[in-house]
Amino acid sequence: MSLPGSVEIARAAELADTPYLTDLHHSMDRWFSEVARVLPWRAPDCSPWGILVSEVMLQQTPVARVLPVWAEWMERWPEPADLAREPAGESVRHWGRLGYPRRALRLHAAAVAIVEQHGGRVPDTHASLLTLPGVGDYTAAAVAAFAFGRRETVVDTNIRRVHARLVSGLALPAPSLSASEMRLAQSLMPDDAGLSVRWNASVMELGAIVCTARSPKCTDCPVSDSCAWLAAGEPPPTYTPKGQAWHGTDRQLRGAVMAVLRAADSPVATELFERPAADLGFDADGIAVPLAALHRLNSAPEQLERALEGLLSDGLAEMHDGGLRLPA
DNA sequence: AACGCGTGGAT
DNA sequence: TATCCAAGCGT
Numbered sequence A: 001m002s003l004p005g006s007v008e009i010a011r012a013a014e015l016a017d018t019p020y021l022t023d024l025h026h027s028m029d030r031w032f033s034e035v036a037r038v039l040p041w042r043a044p045d046c047s048p049w050g051i052l053v054s055e056v057m058l059q060q061t062p063v064a065r066v067l068p069v070w071a072e073w074m075e076r077w078p079e080p081a082d083l084a085r086e087p088a089g090e091s092v093r094h095w096g097r098l099g100y101p102r103r104a105l106r107l108h109a110a111a112v113a114i115v116e117q118h119g120g121r122v123p124d125t126h127a128s129l130l131t132l133p134g135v136g137d138y139t140a141a142a143v144a145a146f147a148f149g150r151r152e153t154v155v156d157t158n159i160r161r162v163h164a165r166l167v168s169g170l171a172l173p174a175p176s177l178s179a180s181e182m183r184l185a186q187s188l189m190p191d192d193a194g195l196s197v198r199w200n201a202s203v204m205e206l207g208a209i210v211c212t213a214r215s216p217k218c219t220d221c222p223v224s225d226s227c228a229w230l231a232a233g234e235p236p237p238t239y240t241p242k243g244q245a246w247h248g249t250d251r252q253l254r255g256a257v258m259a260v261l262r263a264a265d266s267p268v269a270t271e272l273f274e275r276p277a278a279d280l281g282f283d284a285d286g287i288a289v290p291l292a293a294l295h296r297l298n299s300a301p302e303q304l305e306r307a308l309e310g311l312l313s314d315g316l317a318e319m320h321d322g323g324l325r326l327p328a
Numbered sequence B: 001a002a003c004g005c006g007t008g009g010a011t
Numbered sequence C: 001t002a003t004c005c006a007a008g009c010g011t
Helices: A006-016 A020-036 A048-057 A064-077 A080-086 A086-095 A101-119 A126-132 A135-148 A157-166 A179-188 A193-209 A251-262 A288-296 A303-313
Strands: A318-320 A324-325
Touching: A006 A135, A020 A193, A048 A064, A048 A101, A048 A135, A064 A086, A086 A251, A101 A126, A126 A193, A157 A179, A157 A193, A193 A324, A251 A288, A251 A303, A288 A303
Parallel strands: none
Antiparallel strands: A318 A324
16 A cells, blocks of 8 residues: 655655755746746735735636736725725626636625724735635635745645656646645745745746646756656656536526626616517617627526526625626 | 636637 | 636635
């Protein structure tokens, strides 16, 4: 019987005994200085709030799409209190098309909690950050590290992939994060807090722009000489990740409904979701396009009802004056 | 612990 | 065109 992760831990321990780990840190640090992307939430004067907002927006959403929305948010709501005094629906509306709009709802709730429980300042420890809505283990660690300079075990999908290849010799990390992966990540971190922040940022960056999921750019990798996966001859993944269905799903329909609600400035009569406005003699000005897109999905009435029910129970929508709207 | 949750660019 | 996948979270 073999303990999961025992090989990796053994290798990490072996590396720690040599100058190798220090060399690795230096190689990554140098590389990061040279090629790291310039991102606004990495600016030295970016507030903890700005970093928190960026981390939540970046949950499952690519950097390129986050950039303009983050900038708009920072201008509109420069501090947690600015967002907290808005209706939650405004948070969802200005989330735009980043996807997973409940993140916007939770970020609003987090802003309220920051105001009510932390004097309007983003809390600075992993444990207190973890109590905020929408903040899980990764985001709490990332904010504690990148906003407050703490030595945190930051493990996101990029870092997992780099560790899988560099240390474990695997093409891809396991489907779900394990305790042994967290131990491995800890064992690789520099002891010094400041260096650990750089390390975490650089490993994440490597995963994002070089050690990518598909067709990694190993010729650009600063640590390819140490890569267990390359040394093993680039073995293929041992499993095939199962893709998420989209066409015809409730999610697709929910997305179409949310697009209508974001575009609407007053409650939308539920009949409008069921059939074309022209048939009903409604004025659908302003929401005609997203409404047409919704109708084009041509869903079963039962599915539409399920989607609306889901949005209501998630708090992403509410009934008002016989219509549906973003939460007030 | 597996599942549901949006969106759009890249391949 | 279809599939992959992007700084996860909550249940």
